Amino acid sequence: MSGSAPESEHSIDLGGVEHTDIPEAEPVEEEPRPRRISNTILACVAIAAVLAAVTITLVKVIPFQQTSAEETVTAFLEAVHAGDVEGALAYTDQPDLTGDFLVPEALDSRWSIASVDQVEFFDEPNRTVAVVYVEIEAYEGTRIGNRLRVNLDGEPKVMNGISTSVAYSQVGLVDLNGVEAPVEVDSYRLILLPGLYEVYPGLPSTITLMNGTSAVLNLGNLFIRLGMDYRESQIPLGWPEVTPEGEAAIAAAVESRLDECIEDPLLNGCPFVFPKDPDRKVALAPGANWEVTEYPQMAALDWSFEVALGFKLTTLVPGAAEAAVIVTEDGRERETVVSCPIWVDNLYAQFDFDGGLDIDAEGDEHCRALTEVA
Known part of the structure; x- marks a missing residue:
């Protein structure tokens, strides 16, 4: 006789098992996808780059506006170049200065302004001073540079644009650009505006000037012989020699x-x-x-x-x-x-x-x- 198996062996009590909660898995973060930049933004960036390049080019081509010191020095040199002695002196702190060679006949226009740039600015007692570096060039290429000081206390005035060096003449006179000045002693206070000066152009054929020069370029208190590369603080008049x-x-x-x-x-x-x-x-x-x-x-x-x-x-x-x-x-x-x-x-x-x-x-x-x- 087969008997039925005990009920306990074949039945599954679904309700008899204790239910345990399984925790949910944490969501996996996805890597952010790169944003797409719209064509409009790209176009704006391109335009900005072009504008920046144009701005740099314009800065290179279009000079900055001159300072008042640069304007004054430029006007001073332009007046000298034009032969306007009175107008040139008006831009200096010695407008009433006189001298044998402060005349239009003593000025030679065969030179040009090469550069005018303010390089320094500082205060002195009772005045403000700007330093302007200037270069002028003779017709054949010789250049001379010097630092001119401009007094900015009130109307700008050039302070050291006129040469007042001592010249040593051995022949009784100084002759520059055909203008002669008698010299009673061997030393002579030579007052010159910037520019080109031929030295003793009317020298007779019987004498010459040893170690002298035929022409010099002057700027402030400096001189340079044409064709040379060193500057001098006195005009080289030379020593007479018989031919x-x-x-x-x-x-x-x-x-x-x-x-x-x-x-x-x-x-x-x-x-x-x-x-x-x-x-x-x-x-x-x-x-x-x-x-x-x-x-x-x-x-x-x-x-x-x-x-x-x-x-x-x-x-x-x-x-x-x-x-x-x-x-x-x-x-x-x-x-x-x-x-x-x-x-x-x-x-x-x-x-x-x-x-x-x-x-x-x-x-x-x-x-x-x-x-x-x-």
Whole structure:
């Protein structure tokens, strides 16, 4: 007999099992997707970039507005370049300044303004000062730069745009751009506006200026020789030197003077006065006169130049002169011929700027060595 299995073995009591809650899984965060930028935004960015580039280009091409100091310096230089002396001085702190070369005739316009830039700005007692760096350029390319100061206390005024350096002239005058100024002493206060200056353009062919220059560019208290690359604080006027043409002129002038001495041996500096001799007396024979048998050879060396006197002559080869004389010795007279050497070391040669030449003597002269020749 099969009996039925116990009910406990085959039944499942669904309600008999204790229910346990299972926690829900945490949601997984998804990575954010990149946002899409609209075409409108991209277009705006592109336009902004283009505008920025254009702005940079404009900054490079269109200069900034000049400061009042730059404007004043520019106006000052433009007035000088135009030959307007009074107008140029009006932009400086010395509007009433005068000088031999502060005239339109002394200004040469063969230069240009290369740059004008304010580089500094500071306060001084009772005034504000701007420093403007300036460069000007000569017609052949030489440049000079300098820092000009501008007083901004009130109407801007250039403070150091005019040169007031000391010039040393050895020839009695200063000649710049054809304007001449006499110099009574060797030093001369030279007042110049900026620009180009030809030095002694009217120099005669008889002399030249050693270590000088034909032209300089000036700005403030600085000078530069055309073609050079270094600046100087004084204008280089140079030292006078005799040219070969000048040497020939001196020789001719000395010969002419000696001929005058023959006519009048007592002229100042003539070498035909007989030397004093306690043992004898010498005098020209009746109707006799000196005769130059050989003219001296001479030189006018640059180191022998003296201001206001000219070139002191140096004898290279002495000349000679002869004359028939009466010699009185021990109470007796005799006629003979004597010779006297001719030296020129007491003579000066002074050239003028019109090509003229003057020979002058320093002190008395006499026959230094009287020699009997017959």
